[in-house]
Amino acid sequence: MTEAVRCYDCGESYAFGDRTRCACGEPLWFDVDPTGFGWDRVRDAGGVWRYAELLPVEPADGRGLGVASGRTPLVRTPALDEYAGCRLSVKDEGENPTGSFKDRGSAVGVAAAAARGRPVVGTVSHGNMAMSMSAHAASQGLECVVLVPERIPEGRLEFIAQYDPTLLRIAGDYGQLYYDTLELAAEVGITFVNSDTPLRVAGQKTVAFELCEQFEPGVPDAIVAPVSSGGHASAIWKGLRELRDAGAIDELPRLYFVQSANCDPIATAYRTGADDVSSVSPGETVAFSIANGAPPSGNRALAAARATGGAVLSVPDDELLEATRRLAADAGLCVEPSSATTLAGVRRLAADGHVSPEESVVAVATGTGFKEGTAGTEVSSRLVDLEALPEALASVGGAE
Ligand SMILES: *Cc1c(COP(=O)(O)O)cnc(C)c1O
Numbered sequence: 274m275t276e277a278v279r280c281y282d283c284g285e286s287y288a289f290g291d292r293t294r295c296a297c298g299e300p301l302w303f304d305v306d307p308t309g310f311g312w313d314r315v316r317d318a319g320g321v322w323r324y325a326e327l328l329p330v331e332p333a334d335g336r337g338l339g340v341a342s343g344r345t346p347l348v349r350t351p352a353l354d355e356y357a358g359c360r361l362s363v364k365d366e367g368e369n370p371t372g373s374f375k376d377r378g379s380a381v382g383v384a385a386a387a388a389r390g391r392p393v394v395g396t397v398s399h400g401n402m403a404m405s406m407s408a409h410a411a412s413q414g415l416e417c418v419v420l421v422p423e424r425i426p427e428g429r430l431e432f433i434a435q436y437d438p439t440l441l442r443i444a445g446d447y448g449q450l451y452y453d454t455l456e457l458a459a460e461v462g463i464t465f466v467n468s469d470t471p472l473r474v475a476g477q478k479t480v481a482f483e484l485c486e487q488f489e490p491g492v493p494d495a496i497v498a499p500v501s502s503g504g505h506a507s508a509i510w511k512g513l514r515e516l517r518d519a520g521a522i523d524e525l526p527r528l529y530f531v532q533s534a535n536c537d538p539i540a541t542a543y544r545t546g547a548d549d550v551s552s553v554s555p556g557e558t559v560a561f562s563i564a565n566g567a568p569p570s571g572n573r574a575l576a577a578a579r580a581t582g583g584a585v586l587s588v589p590d591d592e593l594l595e596a597t598r599r600l601a602a603d604a605g606l607c608v609e610p611s612s613a614t615t616l617a618g619v620r621r622l623a624a625d626g627h628v629s630p631e632e633s634v635v636a637v638a639t640g641t642g643f644k645e646g647t648a649g650t651e652v653s654s655r656l657v658d659l660e661a662l663p664e665a666l667a668s669v670g671g672a673e
Pocket residue numbers: 373375400401402468499500501502503504505506562563609611612639640641
């Protein structure tokens with residue numbers, strides 16, 4: 274498997290090392306040659322490792338939660354067809370070990386760190402990615418450092434803390450941490466697997482492989498997913514491109530991405546025809562998992578929607594809450610409000626004539642709604658001033 278990473282935008286290629294972004298500023302992804310790949314080449318392996326042929330790392334001697342990540346069901350939900358305005362299926366990513374698609378990227382990111390002899394991984398998250406990285410690190414015997422904001426609900430912190438990572442509560446500009454950590458990674462000896470880094474995207478693209486394999490023969494007319502940092506959206510696009518290049522599918526489904534109207538920088542760029550996504554300061558939304566006002570892969574998500582004839586749109590909180598209730602009541606699926614943006618979004622797309630009743634659409638339900646209450650974990654964390662970040666990271670890092 275290649276170690277080269279390439280810019281989706283300008284085409285520049287680099288040796289991976291720890292490089293995550295192109296000199297042009299855009300994010301990089303692994304350069305994969307999928308020639309010869311087909312459904313007959315899917316491995317008889319657990320979880321995401323079924324597609325190891327197209328991944329940048331092999332599973333580490335059977336260890337780790339990778340075998341439990343992915344292989345999620347594609348559920349046809351006819352009772353929602355009328356509401357959605359199309360033939361709807363739901364890819365239930367809530368079935369992953371920590372309840373979201375993030376486990377796909379964490380599996381590959383943590384396995385890659387282990388394979389390269391890196392004992393410490395890290396991430397910047399106070400939600401699903403934090404839980405996922407901590408769990409995967411635990412499962413492969415690696416240390417994990419998680420950077421959370423200074424103020425975070427205690428209940429949420431307990432969910433992360435149960436996997437026993439090092440928790441750093443950061444005082445200062447939390448948005449800047451995405452870049453600071455990637456810059457410091459090599460120096461402090463921590464493999465940061467942030468929202469849209471090449472390793473994360475490599476793992477997360479397996480959702481596209483799976484849903485196409487499950488949809489066989491043919492592909493859905495469209496795929497709808499929530500978007501925040503743009504890592505997941507980029508991964509779906511990447512996976513579909515690889516399948517097309519391999520000849521496993523003939524054409525790409527249209528990609529639609531949905532945001533909350535209270536934090537919709539990518540939808541705004543789409544609506545206004547802008548080339549680049551501009552940051553916004555996020556408002557309050559029940560869709561807390563998709564509230565990134567400065568998405569590092571915003572431009573890449575925008576490119577994915579435009580290149581496939583899709584769109585990026587946003588929906589108000591009352592609509593996505595209604596969609597959350599519908600998914601439970603009419604399909605038996607308990608999802609995060611963030612995930613229900615897909616149903617609310619496709620309903621709008623159908624009402625506006627972008628999706629028609631006979632079309633087949635897959636909504637990616639990115640995360641489970643079952644995250645109430647905890648086992649009373651004791652939380653230990655310390656407060657770190659942003660200026661003191663290099664030192665704090667170095668003290669937990671694996672650098673000699
Ligand atoms: C992280 C997350 C998203 C957004 O994914 P991005 O890669 O940041 O765009 C959507 N839904 C859920 C449940 C998530 O955890």
